[in-house]
Amino acid sequence: MNQSRNNKYQFLKEISKLLYPGIGLKRWLISGSIGIGLLSVGLAYSIRKIVWFSFSDLLPGQLESLILIVIGIAIVIGSIYGIYKSIGPFLLQGQSFDNLANTIYTEKNKEKGPKIVAIGGGTGLSVLLRGLKNYSNNISAIITVSDDGGSSGRLRRELGVIPPGDFRNCLVALSDTEPLLTELFQYRFNQGDGLKGHSFGNLFIAAMNDLTRSFPEALMQSSKILAVKGEIIPATLQNLKLTAKLEDGEEIQGESYIGKTKSKIKRLSINPINAKAYPPALNKIKESDIIIIGPGSLYTSIIPNLSIKDITKAINESKACKVYVCNIATQIGETNGYSMEEHIKSLQKHTIPTIADYVLVNNHVRELDERFFGEPVINNKTPIEHVKIIESDIGDETHPIRHDSNKLTKNIIKLYENHKYNNS
Numbered sequence: 001m002n003q004s005r006n007n008k009y010q011f012l013k014e015i016s017k018l019l020y021p022g023i024g025l026k027r028w029l030i031s032g033s034i035g036i037g038l039l040s041v042g043l044a045y046s047i048r049k050i051v052w053f054s055f056s057d058l059l060p061g062q063l064e065s066l067i068l069i070v071i072g073i074a075i076v077i078g079s080i081y082g083i084y085k086s087i088g089p090f091l092l093q094g095q096s097f098d099n100l101a102n103t104i105y106t107e108k109n110k111e112k113g114p115k116i117v118a119i120g121g122g123t124g125l126s127v128l129l130r131g132l133k134n135y136s137n138n139i140s141a142i143i144t145v146s147d148d149g150g151s152s153g154r155l156r157r158e159l160g161v162i163p164p165g166d167f168r169n170c171l172v173a174l175s176d177t178e179p180l181l182t183e184l185f186q187y188r189f190n191q192g193d194g195l196k197g198h199s200f201g202n203l204f205i206a207a208m209n210d211l212t213r214s215f216p217e218a219l220m221q222s223s224k225i226l227a228v229k230g231e232i233i234p235a236t237l238q239n240l241k242l243t244a245k246l247e248d249g250e251e252i253q254g255e256s257y258i259g260k261t262k263s264k265i266k267r268l269s270i271n272p273i274n275a276k277a278y279p280p281a282l283n284k285i286k287e288s289d290i291i292i293i294g295p296g297s298l299y300t301s302i303i304p305n306l307s308i309k310d311i312t313k314a315i316n317e318s319k320a321c322k323v324y325v326c327n328i329a330t331q332i333g334e335t336n337g338y339s340m341e342e343h344i345k346s347l348q349k350h351t352i353p354t355i356a357d358y359v360l361v362n363n364h365v366r367e368l369d370e371r372f373f374g375e376p377v378i379n380n381k382t383p384i385e386h387v388k389i390i391e392s393d394i395g396d397e398t399h400p401i402r403h404d405s406n407k408l409t410k411n412i413i414k415l416y417e418n419h420k421y422n423n424s
Contacts, residue, residue, distance in 0.1 A: 041068055129174050
């Protein structure tokens, strides 16, 4: 008996979420009730006139009731349409009614979530995006276009397309569709002349680019197919080439070769040096509440984006909360032996000292076994100008060189809320 009462209470509690502010359902229910009321009055008035038939005043009375009926029907139809617009898309998902209420409440809250810009590329950014999509639908991922290795590099050389690999990973990370479709996008051919090594998603984006004659349009159409929550935006529409000047004086060209160096990187530059930022990327930065830089490869995913002068300028002018997420482990060939401080100082040297307000760094250092390359990034507790260091356990328990999506996102949202409160 008590269990039945508890279940009923829980059901009513979930359903009541449909009436919470911001869902957009109450206004249409009230409007519909008014429409039904007017329709009822109009019908009652007509019936009364027919029952108490008086030919002399039938027409004026019927005209008044007809107007009420038409207005009532119009309001009811409008309310039904409004209710459908509010909850219709969720009705097609085949959920139970109480789960449906919870889903609608969650999604409506995410629609009002903070405007987030995430800048980077590679695996690190896709890990971040998987967590962010649980908090906001207003996400814009600004992706580097300098990849020249693997499947992306081949498509770049053979078709002249912007390398699609990092875009594919971020599309899948923000996807809200069936797992099989996301697995298909990540599927990599392991045999076949010309196909071996390519991923299906890369080929799909390249084909869509050829059909639409526009890489941004190709991303938009791919986003629709994968039901992406947010936007995937290239940092520039120009194919960037990277050059790394090493401390021993050698110069290395090409992203895929930079990670194979033994000497430390002294300076990284892009070609063309005055590459123009893609305007929608700048607009998203200007409108943002939070700007997140990283996580990702410092010299091949993060700094290339920030070497586009317009992007760094837009970040500098933004009033958003700016967070740099430091990597958990060093990267062979790029950041061998780097501490947390060296990551930040290199970022500041290549951009501006005020590129970030906060640095989020992992404080739960785990030993890396032989399966993982690199070594943990250590915080030496050295003060760094212009940034505040925030320490937290943000590492993945099962994959200790990566961040945990949920831990990372919770810390960023908490940091943003505190920043907003302190600056209000």
